[in-house]
Each structure stands twice: as structure tokens, then as C-alpha cells.
Amino acid sequence: MRTVSSLLNPEWYERYKRISKLNIRSSIYDVTNQCNLRCKGCFFFSSNEHKAASEEKDIEKWAAFIEGEKQRGVNLAILIGGEPTLCLDRVAAFYNRLPTFCATNGLIKVPRDRFPDMMLGISLWGDEEDEKTLRGKDVFSVSSKNYEGDPHVYYLYTLTPNQTGKIARVIRKIRNVGLKVHMQLLSNDEDVAGFNWEPEELEALRFEMDEILDTFPDTVISSKYYHEIITTGKMLGRSFGWQECPSVTQPLDDRRPRPRRLIEFIRWASDLESMHRCCTSKTRDCSTCKDGAAHMSWVMVNKRAHIQTAKDLQNWIEIYEMFAKLYQFLPW
Ligand code: SF4
Numbered sequence: 463m464r465t466v467s468s469l470l471n472p473e474w475y476e477r478y479k480r481i482s483k484l485n486i487r488s489s490i491y492d493v494t495n496q497c498n499l500r501c502k503g504c505f506f507f508s509s510n511e512h513k514a515a516s517e518e519k520d521i522e523k524w525a526a527f528i529e530g531e532k533q534r535g536v537n538l539a540i541l542i543g544g545e546p547t548l549c550l551d552r553v554a555a556f557y558n559r560l561p562t563f564c565a566t567n568g569l570i571k572v573p574r575d576r577f578p579d580m581m582l583g584i585s586l587w588g589d590e591e592d593e594k595t596l597r598g599k600d601v602f603s604v605s606s607k608n609y610e611g612d613p614h615v616y617y618l619y620t621l622t623p624n625q626t627g628k629i630a631r632v633i634r635k636i637r638n639v640g641l642k643v644h645m646q647l648l649s650n651d652e653d654v655a656g657f658n659w660e661p662e663e664l665e666a667l668r669f670e671m672d673e674i675l676d677t678f679p680d681t682v683i684s685s686k687y688y689h690e691i692i693t694t695g696k697m698l699g700r701s702f703g704w705q706e707c708p709s710v711t712q713p714l715d716d717r718r719p720r721p722r723r724l725i726e727f728i729r730w731a732s733d734l735e736s737m738h739r740c741c742t743s744k745t746r747d748c749s750t751c752k753d754g755a756a757h758m759s760w761v762m763v764n765k766r767a768h769i770q771t772a773k774d775l776q777n778w779i780e781i782y783e784m785f786a787k788l789y790q791f792l793p794w
């Protein structure tokens with residue numbers, strides 16, 4: 463019988479043991495329905511999730527809710543929105559109680575005296591031209607000044623078809639301001655002309671992402687298996703989509719048979735009562751969903767399927783390590 467220890471040499475086995483202790487239980491929270499940008503393709507606004515619930519304004523209710531989440535076993539709060547930094551009291555309510563990750567567009571500088579080690583993922587939607595097209599301004603020029611050299615920050619770089627062949631220049635800019643970067647792919651929820659993926663573009667992108675990782679190993683947080691999964695939507699011959707997605711809100715998950723999934727995962731709306739279907743939006747077509755975290759989680763919850771060959775299991779370990787680094791369960 464194939465076992466983890468029979469497939470791994472001592473070095474890989476140590477890496478395996480390090481992550482198997484982590485037991486990450488995440489949930490996602492809409493901190494606010496407001497944002498200081500309106501990006502074309504933002505799943506939150508394009509699916510009207512900002513109107514799904516009215517924001518809870520009472521900070522005591524947020525505190526009590528977060529205590530309840532702790533009791534539910536959550537050990538990683540992923541804050542999104544809208545723009546969470548517009549409501550720093552709510553962010554603090556999480557940060558003071560739970561390991562917290564905050565997604566932000568980086569336009570507002572989070573005060574480090576109040577949030578000394580909170581991990582921030584700054585959204586970046588391509589080079590200057592792409593950001594102007596999709597977000598109305600060159601957001602990087604502001605966010606990079608706010609966070610230059612910050613050890614608890616990385617860019618979440620959304621690759622678009624327009625970026626093919628130009629990624630290295632953006633990565634170099636990120637390296638030059640002393641920050642890390644993780645790449646994901648645009649799902650083009652608002653069907654912006656020229657931003658849909660063609661199969662041959664995805665194929666070329668995979669190899670460009672591999673090259674980028676080889677060239678900038680200290681800047682890019684990634685793995686080649688992740689590149690394969692996200693560009694092909696395939697894992698061990700299976701196709702990503704609704705029937706396989708691990709990031710569906712547990713109480714709303716009526717799939718049968720139920721796939722392997724994130725335990726107790728919920729995406730909460732900002733009224734602290736309503737739930738959204740999944741980590742993105744219910745209007746997104748699952749067959750074209752490119753959500754990076756959902757793809758990573760898909761691999762992570764399918765450990766058993768990767769106990770086949772040493773390479774499969776090493777691929778699984780690398781993706782788990784990558785996820786753990788992005789959410790500060792492991793150092794860079
Ligand atoms: S900054 Fe983020 S939340 Fe705001 S519109 Fe853009 S993608 Fe949406």
C-alpha cells in the first residue's frame with residue numbers, strides 16, 4: 463500500500479509533517495459593501511453582492527459575531543468587501559481575536575502601530591494600462607508607496623490576457639519595492655472586451671508563469687503545479703467546476719454526492735447573518751471560474767488522491783505550503 467512516508471524522502475517528509483500540523487479552518491467576511499474603486503470585473507459589485515445585505519454598523523455586534531466564529535472553529539479570517547480598510551474598527555475587531563488576512567486595493571495605508579503583523583494582500587490588475595482600463599487608475603503607483611518593504615504584504619496580481627508576455631516587467635516593479643507577489647487569473651465577470659481567455663493563451667500563460675517563478679523565486683509565491691491547475695482547470699484528470707469546488711458555503715451546500723470541501727467554510731455578508739454561495743459570487747459561471755484560492759483549496763482538500771506517486775504528493779505539499787505562506791501560517 464502506498465503511504466505518505468513510503469513516497470517521500472526525509473526532506474520532503476519533514477515538509478509534509480510541518481504542514482500536516484496546521485489544520486487551517488478559514489471563512490470569508492464581507493467587512494463592508496463600500497469601495498473606493500469600481501473595477502470592471504469585480505465579482506462583488508458585478509453580482510450585486512453589495513446589495514445583498516445591509517451592513518451591520520454596531521461594532522459590539524461584530525465583536526460578538528467574531529467570538530462566535532472562534533467557537534465555530536475558525537482559525538483564519540479572510541476579510542474582503544468592498545474595501546475593508548474603509549472600516550478599520552471592524553478589521554481591528556477581527557485582528558484582535560483571530561489570525562486575520564485582509565484583502566485590500568492598497569489605496570489606504572493600514573496603520574502598522576494598530577495592526578503590526580496583519581497580512582495584507584493588495585489587488586493588482588496588470589500593468590499601468592490594464593489598471594487604468596479596468597480600475598480607472600494606476601493603483602500600483604499609490605499602493606506601492608504605501609507599503610514599500612513591508613514584510614507582511616504581498617501583491618495579488620490578477621493576470622489578464624493582455625498581460626501575456628509582459629508579466630516579468632510587473633514582477634520586477636514589485637521586487638524593486640521589496641514586496642512579494644502571488645498570481646491569479648481574471649475571470650472577466652463583466653465580459654470586458656478583449657479580456658476573455660482563449661485556450662492557447664492559457665497554455666502560453668502556464669509556461670510564462672513557470673518561467674517567472676524560475677526567474678524571481680524570492681519574489682513570487684507560487685508553484686508549477688498551481689500554474690498547471692489554474693490554467694488547465696484540471697487535476698489528476700478531473701475538471702474544476704461546481705461539482706468539485708471546495709469553497710462553497712457549508713450550510714448552503716446541497717450537492718450530492720458532496721465533494722471533498724473546506725470544513726465549516728462560510729462566506730458571510732456584512733449584515734453578519736446572510737451567507738453568499740461561495741468565495742466569489744453566485745452569478746459566476748463555475749465552468750469559467752478562475753478563482754486562485756478555490757483552485758488551491760481544491761488541491762489541498764484532495765490529499766488522498768495525491769498519494770499516488772512521489773511527484774503527485776510533492777505537488778500537493780508545494781501547494782499547501784504556498785497557501786500557508788500566503789496566510790502567514792508558514793514564513794515566506
Ligand atoms: S478594489 Fe476590490 S472590491 Fe473594490 S471594486 Fe476593485 S475588485 Fe472590487
Ligand code: SF4
Nearest residue numbers: 707740746748751756
Ligand atoms: S464560482 Fe468558482 S468559487 Fe464559486 S462555486 Fe463556482 S467554482 Fe466555486
